Amino acid sequence: MKANNTNFRPALQMLMAVAAIFMFSCNNSTTGKTKGTYSMPGATPDTGRSDAPVVSEQSLTDGIFSGLLPCADCPGITEYLQFKTGGTYHLQRSYAERMEATFVSQGTFRREGNQITLTDNRGDAGRYMVQDNSLIVLDQDGKPVTGALTSKYVLHRQLLANPEKWKAQAANGIDFIAMGTEPFWNVSLREGQWLIFQTPDKRDSSRIPVQLEKAGGTGWTYTGELDGQLFRLAIYTEFSSDGMSDRIYRYRTTFETNGKKLSGTGVALRGAISGNSAGGSWVLQDILEPGKSLQSLFSQKTPTLLIDTIARKLSGSTSCNRFNGAWMNGSELPFNAAQLAMTRMACAGEGETVFLAAFKKVNGFRCIADELLMYQDNRVLLRWKKL
Secondary structure: OOOOHHHHHHHHHHHHHOOOOOOOOOOOOOOOOOOOOOOOOOOOOOOOOOOOOOOOOOOOOOOEEEEEEOOOOOOOEEEEEEEEOOOEEEEEEEEOOOOOOEEEEEEEEEEEOOEEEEEEOOEEEEEEEEEOOEEEEEOOOOOEOOOOOHHHOEEEEEEEOOHHHHHHHHHOOOOEEEEEEOOEEEEEEEOOOEEEEEEOOEOOOOOEEOEEEEEEOOEEEEEEEEOOEEEEEEEEOOOEEOOOOOEEEOEEEEEEEOOEEEEEEEEEEOEOEEOOOOOEEEEEEEEOOOOOOHHHHOOOOOOEEEEEOOOOEEEEEOOOOEEEEEOOOOOOOOOOHHHOEEOOOOOOOOHHHHHHHHHOOOOEEEEEOOEEEEEEOOEEEEEEEEO
């Protein structure tokens, strides 16, 4: 979804250079729109900024700074800047009305007095001045942009949406909430299994089976059938705003069906969703094989898994036999079940046979907080719980 990062610096230079030439007005706020007042469980946006403290050294890493900056040939550039503990930052710029036009920069930041300098692997990546609860975007010389567009170069501190707001849904097995406001819509997703789609006119809470269509470093897509029509839910690892409040969400989402595309935001309820946090000890929670239950297959001991991403080793138990092999960090599927070394004890029942049959079909995986999902193409085969 993101464009090549080599385009980021020229885009920044162009933005500063044309600021004094193109004298047109862009909206100055991503949160100033007025929408309806419909409220749906799980879809109501956070509101208010009264609890946002004035920027200080201590609070600089709390929340995120965002704003809509002027653009020479588009409605505006939405910028999100997050400072992290340890002196690093994450900067995202999205060009309005341009597909595939999101640029990301990551690196370190340095604060000297009321000025902050960003540095990426190519050098200076941006400068800002702290002013009350905001950041003033500076030009390449470290000075405020002057002229009619001066007031447009401001990023306001905002708070990130807190997953605790949806703790009731998380307790009911929901992994992710996607939502939008034009019109109001809401999706409650159980990763790799089903979702519930609702609008003001459609309050049906039926679980609709989903399939993982594709997954990559910038997002993933699910498909299914809603009212006889194919739908596609896309989730992108990009900051976004709901357009109604001063809360920023860690994910951007779209829901397409019947020729319509709904845009919105998203929040992971049980931790970040990724494929890079598989390290640790796991116990099997479920084998999603028709007619097979974990309890009937393993009455005494359940299969376990140990992934050491540092030593790049994989080991575990089928509940009867032990196995081990290599773990290749950074691969789409960093292990090969067919090449695992395993003991050869005779095992009672069909548990080991069913487990190994599923394990050898795995060609993809994902982590959601304390759960590890293993896929065959777009179907979840094994669900593990972190110990």
